[in-house]
Amino acid sequence: MTVGGRQYEGRMSEIWDRLRHVTDPELDESVTELGFVTTVEVDAVDHVHIQFRLPTYWCAANFAFMMADDMRAAVSAVSWVSGVSVVLGEHMYADKINRGISQGQSFQEAFGSEANGDLSEVRRTFLLKAFQRRQEALLSQLLARGYRPEQLVVMSLAELEVLLVERQGQDLVGRYLERREIVGPCSPDAPAFLSVEGWRLPADGLEAYVRGLRRVGVNAEFNGALCRGLLSVRFDMTTPLPERPKMNPS
Template sequence: MHVEDRHGEHPPADSREGQVYRQLARVYDPELDRPLTELGFIAGVGIHGGTVTVEFRLPTFWCAANFAYMMAAGIREQVLALPWVERVEVRLRDHFFADEINRGINQGLSFRDAFPDLATGDLEELWEAFRVKAFLRRQERLIRWLLDQGWDESAILGLRMADLERLDGADPAATGEGGHGTGTGSGSAPPGADVARQYLEALRERGLLRSPDAPALVDPGGAPIRREDFPSYRRHAARTRLAMEFNTAFCRGLLETRYGDSPSGELGRPAPGE
């Protein structure tokens, strides 16, 4: 099947290809907390009737097999969620375990079944470690944005779930929360809507969206952050975010160095000069 490589171009949103790319935007690199589409990991999509083929690539030939398997499984799961898709073929390119990963994913095997000699346990424990890091990254981005808007520590710790949802959808100054933001009261989405929305998604994923008057700033286990713990907690979250952002920049640089504007190398083989 022909696989269309768009090199960063977006297909029409209402096309079947556009629907596939929307689903792929929901698949995140577990270590970086970024969509594969944003990172440039999706090499191309091919559609033939109800069969969809997705090719993806990674920054190096030696990227960890379990990480690659997580992403491949996410691709398959998200694309299969489209009602018209009957079959998904995932093709990892230019990776030292490409054949094994492709075979396992396309047969619907778990990582343990696909790699019995490598798997030391279930991937869920690893997933949870990554989810916690992603939660801290998104939370710290929200805290930094609030501080930039003039919120003080007391106001941030006093943030409630209802306030967070208003930040996601309307200017804080339009909600009666005067003194915290710098909005105009126009009711339009503020610049911080994206960070609020991403943090809300992290809360939802962990089952931490509670009553409207519940504290919005909680640790990954759901416990409210105490005032005396806030400085050290924030430093830890900031270190987590910085490490993830460094790794993201590093991976993007490796991917650009490896492929340039277009993928190269045969399936399952390193790119030339690697």
């Protein structure tokens, strides 16, 4: 179905917004902010075509597969989308990944005997690391604002949700809540802050706990800087990507 320019522009914005919430599993950064997504197109029958790239030819196949599958799932959830194609370019396993995603296969089905381990366990491991990084960022800001450890360890999710805590344009509360459910129930009266094991945090030693979490983020920050550097060396990052089309091609 052909749509007018304004409606098409709105649909493109909606797709880019969905992709913005897809993250590199290791870095916990948006695939769009990292510059991985190069092309998004919507054709005449509302099928979305996505192309993406990675910093090196040999980036881990399981991470690449997860990102491709997450992009497909995020965009497929949009009500008007009739189908999604996700294509990884210039990667040693691009053919297997692209074929597996297009056929709706799991990582194990796509790679057969080459697959090493269950992606669900890998995914959970990195979701927990992402949770820790987001928790550290939020707790650090709250402590800097003057909240006492005794207040924070008894704070409920309902009390946390009404707070506005920003840093460098990021909504720290919103980002944290996106990962909070991985460690425990998220009812309004549930504790806002838990450890990765699902335990309540003690007031005594909370600041030391936060310093410990900070070490988790150092490695991810280094890897993020490395990925950006490698991407800029491999690809032309100075020329802007093609502008999003304003009109749906007839």
